[in-house]
Amino acid sequence: MTPFKKTLLTSLAIVAITPPLALAEEAQQVTFKSVMQGLLTDTQQITKGIVLEDFALIQQAAEKIVDHPKPDLAVRMKLVKAMGSAMGKFKAKDTVVHNSAVKLVEAAKAKDMLAISKEYQVLVNGCLACHSSFKEKVANILK
Numbered sequence: 167m168t169p170f171k172k173t174l175l176t177s178l179a180i181v182a183i184t185p186p187l188a189l190a191e192e193a194q195q196v197t198f199k200s201v202m203q204g205l206l207t208d209t210q211q212i213t214k215g216i217v218l219e220d221f222a223l224i225q226q227a228a229e230k231i232v233d234h235p236k237p238d239l240a241v242r243m244k245l246v247k248a249m250g251s252a253m254g255k256f257k258a259k260d261t262v263v264h265n266s267a268v269k270l271v272e273a274a275k276a277k278d279m280l281a282i283s284k285e286y287q288v289l290v291n292g293c294l295a296c297h298s299s300f301k302e303k304v305a306n307i308l309k
């Protein structure tokens with residue numbers, strides 16, 4: 167193949183795999199709901215890991231919860247503004263889930279199923295506690 171043809175093919179390949187700008191921007195949008203859907207997927211993976219005694223899966227999924235993406239800055243700004251003084255309580259609920267995910271990672275590394283199942287309860291109760299206090303309020307702010 168001549169160098170020219172090679173370059174041409176490479177350029178074509180790059181064009182083919184580069185999404186249009188609009189699509190790329192859309193893919194970067196992180197909504198509050200998309201973060202939550204990610205948390206649900208991760209929690210489901212932890213459940214699967216517990217049932218199958220797959221410690222690597224539990225660790226991996228709990229790490230994802232620890233490092234879950236933040237909603238876009240605009241979303242967070244809107245939330246902070248509308249929540250006002252309730253933001254502290256909201257953050258505290260988030261911290262419960264975060265800390266329990268950190269402990270789940272440790273328990274999975276230690277292959278300690280008893281600690282895992284205990285912490286799993288804390289995690290899921292943490293999801294429910296925030297939902298019962300804030301889900302409706304925040305959904306109304308962000309809709």
Ligand code: HEC
Nearest residue numbers: 199202205206209256259260263293296300301304305308
């Ligand atoms: C700090 C508060 C908070 C915590 C902790 C929290 N959530 Fe949520 N969650 C919310 C709020 C608020 C909504 C509603 C968002 C909206 O409607 O825009 C929500 C909505 C959801 C939804 C519905 C998303 C949709 O598409 O409508 C799922 C699923 C969900 N959460 C899963 C979880 C799981 C799983 C956990 C625990 C691992 C969790 N959440 C922990 C606040 C929280």
